Amino acid sequence: MELNGIKPAEGAKHAKRRVGRGIGSGLGKTAGRGHKGQKSRSGGYHKVGFEGGQMPMQRRLPKRGFKSHLLKFNAEVTLTALEQLGLAEVDVLVLKQAGLVGELAKVIKVIKTGELTKAVKLTGIGATAAAKVAIEAAGGSLV
Structure with a gap:
């Protein structure tokens, strides 16, 4: 060739x-x-989308739902993730460095998924009611 x-x-x-x-x-x-x-x-x-003058599909259907543009600043952390992290004191910076939350995250909340056995002190991090009970039962605290 x-x-x-x-x-x-x-x-x-x-x-x-x-x-x-x-x-x-x-x-x-x-x-x-x-x-x-x-x-x-x-x-x-x-x-x-033009239908010959008939009311087009996108106008016949009702508008529904909403996705907040602020969602990218919110993040969740599970009790299992805190357990695996194995640190006594946890704040927003520690979670970002560990890769558990995104770099843009500002509001972080702990959710009750899994179990927590170690005492963890959380600083500047929120928690759901059930997660708060679990953290305090393990000897930890929320500040």
């Missing part, structure tokens, strides 16, 4: 259809667009 003998695969390349180039081409006169009407004009076509 030589560089000057390389060719694309059979059927990979084909000539672009040239419309509106006379009767002999088979696509002259109306160039395959039919006669008159919006779809035959240049630049003329309906917008996405």
Whole structure:
């Protein structure tokens, strides 16, 4: 095989259809667009979702739900994660360095998933009611 003998695969390349180039081409006169009407004009076509004047689907359906843009600043930590961390004192910086919460997190809350046996002192971190009971039962505290 030589560089000057390389060719694309059979059927990979084909000539672009040239419309509106006379009767002999088979696509002259109306160039395959039919006669008159919006779809035959240049630049003329309906917008996405247009249903011929009928009320479109996206307007017939009710608006529902909401996703707060502030969610990226909230984070959760489980009791299991605190247990595995194995530190006596935990604050926001420690959790970020351990990779348990994202770098953007500002509000961090402990949730009751799993068990906690070690005493952990939490500084600047919230907890759910059940998690608070579990932390205090293990001898820890929330500051």
